Amino acid sequence: MPIITCQDIVLQFNTEQAPIFDHIQLEIQEGEFVSIIGKSGSGKTTLLQMIGGLLTPTKGEVSVLGQVISEPPDEITYVFQKPVLLEWRNVLENVLMPIELKRKLTQQDCDKALEVLASVGLEDHQKKYPHELSGGMMSRVTLARAFMMEPKILLMDEPFSALDAMTKEQLQLELMKLTRKYRTTTVFITHDITEAAYLADRVILLGGQPANVMQELHVPFIRPRPKEIKFDSSFIEIVKGLHNSIEGLGGHSK
Numbered sequence: 001m002p003i004i005t006c007q008d009i010v011l012q013f014n015t016e017q018a019p020i021f022d023h024i025q026l027e028i029q030e031g032e033f034v035s036i037i038g039k040s041g042s043g044k045t046t047l048l049q050m051i052g053g054l055l056t057p058t059k060g061e062v063s064v065l066g067q068v069i070s071e072p073p074d075e076i077t078y079v080f081q082k083p084v085l086l087e088w089r090n091v092l093e094n095v096l097m098p099i100e101l102k103r104k105l106t107q108q109d110c111d112k113a114l115e116v117l118a119s120v121g122l123e124d125h126q127k128k129y130p131h132e133l134s135g136g137m138m139s140r141v142t143l144a145r146a147f148m149m150e151p152k153i154l155l156m157d158e159p160f161s162a163l164d165a166m167t168k169e170q171l172q173l174e175l176m177k178l179t180r181k182y183r184t185t186t187v188f189i190t191h192d193i194t195e196a197a198y199l200a201d202r203v204i205l206l207g208g209q210p211a212n213v214m215q216e217l218h219v220p221f222i223r224p225r226p227k228e229i230k231f232d233s234s235f236i237e238i239v240k241g242l243h244n245s246i247e248g249l250g251g252h253s254k
């Protein structure tokens with residue numbers, strides 16, 4: 001059984017506007033890493049919000065673990081483009097926050113937080129406050145906090161788009177390791193086609209008006225992947241193919 005199912009999704013924000021989606025059908029399997037690409041305005045964020053239970057479709061259903069959802073399910077954690085950290089809490093306290101919102105902290109929680117911080121290279125920065133961190137470090141804290149809850153499903157909306165190329169590459173590797181370690185099903189929005197193909201088992205291209213899935217492409221390399229695969233000729237062919245598919249759709253590129 002798929003862990004996420006979008007069945008015949010239509011979404012209309014208001015009656016004066018045309019629908020955004022045209023009966024979208026989508027299934028995501030447990031443990032799968034799916035990247036969503038598409039031109040600006042093609043509905044990537046809106047689709048992610050529906051999967052996350054933040055928006056309800058006008059027609060059709062979104063199911064998570066076999067249950068039709070009407071609110072954000074507990075199994076889902078969201079990571080946004082801009083790191084959202086509490087300024088008055090240090091790195092460790094920010095990472096522990098989702099647990100604290102649910103229950104009293106234990107020593108095991110602190111040990112776990114330190115372990116997750118170590119896996120994103122922040123073991124020596126746990127006492128720092130957000131204003132003392134670089135953009136890449138803030139993204140790492142956000143990643144650590146997301147994995148602290150060991151979410152079954154992680155929804156990520158352009159999480160690395162504001163980072164420089166080297167930091168982005170490092171975070172891609174860390175994300176790949178963490179999703180494997182915790183067997184996290186991940187849906188990842190990006191405008192970076194190389195990033196989409198590098199991280200994902202499957203790339204989904206949204207397009208059209210109203211939008212639908214225009215192409216689904218399985219990336220035939222075992223994960224986790226070394227970063228050098230980006231220079232492999234068969235990988236480059238995949239990226240080129242996706243690029244041409246997006247170009248072929250018309251509309252605005254970002």
Ligand SMILES: Nc1ncnc2c1ncn2[C@@H]1O[C@H](COP(=O)(O)OP(=O)(O)OP(=O)(O)O)[C@@H](O)[C@H]1O
Pocket residue numbers: 013020038039040041042043044045046047254
């Ligand atoms: N709250 C809203 N009310 C009305 N229309 C909306 C609303 N939110 C989004 N839209 C419209 O839905 C469409 C899809 O928007 P969405 O933000 O999902 O696209 P996107 O592919 O994520 O874009 P980008 O790549 O620029 O972030 C756009 O035409 C947008 O104007």
